[in-house]
Amino acid sequence: MTWLNSWHTFIKVVETGSMAAAARHLDCTRAQVSKQIADLERSFGVRLFERSTRHLRLTPSGEVFHQHAQRAVEAVSSTELAVRNLGESPHGILRISASITLGRLYIAPLLPKIVARHPALTCELVLTDTVVDLINDRIDLALRLTRSPPQDAVVRKLAPMKRVICATPAYLAAHGRPQKPADLADHPCLSYLLGDESRIWRLLDPTGEEVSIAVDSRIHFNNAECILDATLAGHGIAMLPTYLCGPALQRGELVTLLEDYDPVSSFGRYLYACYTPSRVRLPKVRVLLDELEACFMPVPPWDVVG
Incomplete structure (x- = not known):
């Protein structure tokens, strides 16, 4: 497609700011680039660039053509890719x-x-x-x-990536079950080593208001599986993603706490x-x-x- 090559050359001249630079990117000569631009201007009957000894600047006509040419070239490229991939097996x-x-x-x-x-x-x-x-x-x-x-x-x-506050039944039998977020401050909490989340836990109450709790956390991990292991061993209360603790919850090895509150995570x-x-x-x-x-x-x- 001769017209597509010319349009692509024009776009490259705009991107690089000169015909010489465009020629280097396109692996051709400056004269070839100059001829393609001249052919475009002749076919449209307008000047696309204002030329000086040091700079090229788009004319108003050139700016309009640049906007449409970019969309057209991208559309053709996407169409070619779609056709070539149609029916291809993954490899x-x-x-x-x-x-x-x-x-x-x-x-x-x-x-x-x-x-x-x-x-x-x-x-x-x-x-x-x-x-x-x-x-x-x-x-x-x-x-x-x-x-x-x-x-x-x-x-x-x-x-969705839900989080829950949880602990083992044995831990709760020995240390009591927190009834409200403020009660977490009276328990050892196992935290992820990430910013302030290691010491401040944030929860949304049933009305959607955020509650911040300064937890007693003296053991921090940068790996969630370590937090799960420590929780299962009865070392405290944790805020864990259900993709990690879900099986333990289903088996009854962990139980959820403060179910009316929605934990807020830095991970989204x-x-x-x-x-x-x-x-x-x-x-x-x-x-x-x-x-x-x-x-x-x-x-x-x-x-x-x-």
Whole structure:
């Protein structure tokens, strides 16, 4: 498509600010770039740039064309990608990022099923509790528990992430059961090592008002599974996500406390699938999203009762 090449060249000149720089990016000569711009101006019958010895500046006509050309080129690229991917089977390396605990418990068990169904696909699961860079870390899809999903990525909400305050029946029999949030100050609390959450627990009361409690927390962890282990061992009260403590609650090894209050977490209330726009139509990403939705919707497995 000759016109598409010319439009792409025009956009590159605007982005780089000069024909010479555009030529370097496009791996062609400055003369070729200049000819394509001249051909465009001739075909439209208007000047697209105001030229000086040192600068190029868009004319009003050039500004209008730039806006429409960008949308047109993006639409054509998306159409080409959609057509090429239509009917393709998933293949290549599918690189996934997830937090350590969530990934180990719920994402890792999905991968053998995925590769068994798709022999040309290889899965790589990167477990980390730090935020990865989708582009620089070559991540096809990241699972994030966050209050603020990335603005420059495609984001899909997968599951609510509830938290509960809990302890063992044996601990409560020995130390009593807190009846109101202020009672937590009289108990040893096991906390996540993150900002003020290690010493201040925030809860929403039945009216939606936030209550802050300064807890007695002398044991802090940067890993939620360590908090769960310490809670099960009877060392105190914890605020835990149900994706981690749900099985222990279902078995009766833990019981929930202060059920009328909703714990507030720095991690946010939802699990999101995040990926760059360039990954939207890749068959391997679609396959993973299908598996995640089947696993987590409409109710995630850790919140299923019975």
